Amino acid sequence: MAKSCNVSLDPAVCEMAEKARRLEVETVWDRYQAMLPQCGFGETGLCCRHCLQGPCRIDPFGGEPKTGICGATADVMVARGLDRAIAAGSAAHSGHARHLAHTLKLAAKGKARDYTIKDKAKLRSVAGRLGIPTEGKSIAEIALDLAEAALADFHEKETPVMWAATTVTKKRAKLFAEKGLLPKGIDYEVSDIMHRTLYGVDADPVNLLLGGLRCGVADLAGCYMGTDLADILFGTPQPVVTEANMGVLKADAVNVAVHGHNPVLSEVIVAVAKEMEGEAKAAGASGINVVGICCTGNEVMMRHGIPACTHSVSQEMALVTGALDAVVIDYQCIMPSLATVAECMGTKLITTMEITKIPGAIHIEFSEETAGENARQIIRLAIESFSRRRGKPVDIPPYKTKVVAGFSVEAIVAALSKLNAEDPLKPLLDQIASGNIRGVCLFAGCNNVKVPQDQNFTAVARRLLKENVLVLATGCGAGALMRHGFLDPANVGELCGEGLKAVLTAIGEANGLGGPLPAVLHVGSCVDNSRAVAVAVAVADRLGVDTDQLPVVASAPEAVSEKAVSIGTYAVALGLPTHVGVMLPVLGGPLVTKVLTDKVRELTGGYFIVDLDPDSAAQKLLAAIDERRAALGLSVPGGGRR
């Protein structure tokens, strides 16, 4: 019988959490307990530290003090805090995208020999979308122009941010332009938030939220650019069969985990690991086993079928196995505590980016120009670490699930075109119209220590799948669902309602898979939430409607990162009902709460649903889907209009 515990639904994590307790290795759950109770001012967003007169705290019960020292009300304080979270998330996604733009530029100029243009068709199509002339130009020339266009999108210029203006429906682009929500430059918007939330600038909560919303649209641009450029450089994902969970580690192999968010380094690690099998074997290993953690894991899973070891809140647990020889990290979502766990378990923790260093880790500064050498140096460290570990017992939890991943938009359209080559989206639309697909839900975001790991993801997904909602997933949300078999086609029968089951089976069989597609389509890392946007925009365009009319919803049931806040913001900007399953620090501002959960609907059509209970959240998501079906004149299960 699989282990169960109160920190996670994943038996592998439970086993490792118990081992950590036995070894007295401190984990995220220990630190959470030590942090309790958490300060209610922070929890409600009523703590401001933006100026040196603070920190200021406002009484959430309506008593004194009612304002900060400067006179900022609760709503102003909360809106400023939220805006800064959106800006931080946007800065992270776009930092990632900028990194790729620089890589593309170096590759186009021939200055980074480890990188090539893998998907020339996507290069042309993205260039075409942006209005970059491609006629009679070489691939390198187009790539250079595209890289320049990408970098230009960060700064204020004559045109708005092209990765926002050209990636949404025409109606939405017009709405954004009219309402002042079209970003001028990605960096400009981040900077603008920092300006307006400075001491004594914007004190209108609604104006602050509008600024946040525009920054959210800039985040969409950053995410979309990240996906586009990664596909161009490393190839657009196609369906791939692989595995997930800690059972993918191999006791007798050199186990290297790539962790973080960026494929620029991990792509080279995957390639170099193959070349260096010989060195590993010479050291007595059966080979080199590269596994993924978090979104770097998702990136290499989608493109190369690299198995996922674990995700998000359980990242320390991968090291507790004792089987990891090296963890190579780039940036974002990396717990600094890994250094301590690595020291306890004899794992080499290797940082590679100028902006991400951790005391106790080995730093190997990575650059595109020397990527191959850097990767070889890293793998060599892992082999050395294996030599020391060799023969010592390790604890690899015997759990793994089959995963079918790699559903880029291009892959989804290709699969659908097997049903209708002329008009690939038509089968999808027909199934939505008939009600076999009641709606679509995108699962995104992280695992939060406040929720038993995966509990909210699996509960909401189970309910929606049974109700014939097509589920897409990204990032650690996809990680959560893959650990519990949601990405294994064999489980479609058990998980999905009859209508959805029939659709997934029809597409699967038309594609020669001899069975259905998986119940949940893994569309990529968290940057790749842009792929879900692309699907929604394509469907809306095909129907001649806007994204806020589609029976499409989003859910981040266990969100953590500020990146999840900025993603949620652009989902709302696009008009999607967007569920968050943990409390956002906004409850202290009644007006802000009202705007985010209700009033913003009048502006964009989208809104936040904050519900900590997965069952009632699923109910609300279904109700939102049905409301939109009814508005489109489509059938609603039960026949009743709301």
Added chain:
Amino acid sequence: MIRKEIFVRYDRCMGCHSCELACAISHTAARDLFGALLGGEKPQKRIYVDQVGQVKAPAVCRQCEDAPCVAVCMTGAMHSREDGVNVVNLTQCIGCWMCAMACPFGAVGRGEGKAIKCDQECVDEEGVPACVRACPTGALVFQTVEEFETGRRLAAATSVGVKGYSGPQ
């Protein structure tokens, strides 16, 4: 003089730990946060805010009139002061922790092998303890039993629909 006690209004506690910080600082030589930090002191708190289910629960010594901690103290270190506050004489304390075992509220702490507890030697010029003074939401109140209970009665009456009272204060 009618004695005042530190009462807790649990529904108002935000778990911000201001009371713990103020308590600890008030028992330092510097008597202020920055002074204590700069002086390298390690201030100790005598009030504890714990998470109990969904509730953030401050626990402070009740200064029992028939105090179990005083009753069980073998050496007489734990004793009732003239003002009715129970305090520990560190020179007599042998760290046997009978007081900790006897206290129903968990209000006895450990400081370098000796018992450490709320001594109310932290009151300001108005006679208000540091923790109460520091609480930003009024979750901690310093009142006589009569005042506190009157507030309770009025709040209870309001909650069943009796008009004319606008909440505890």
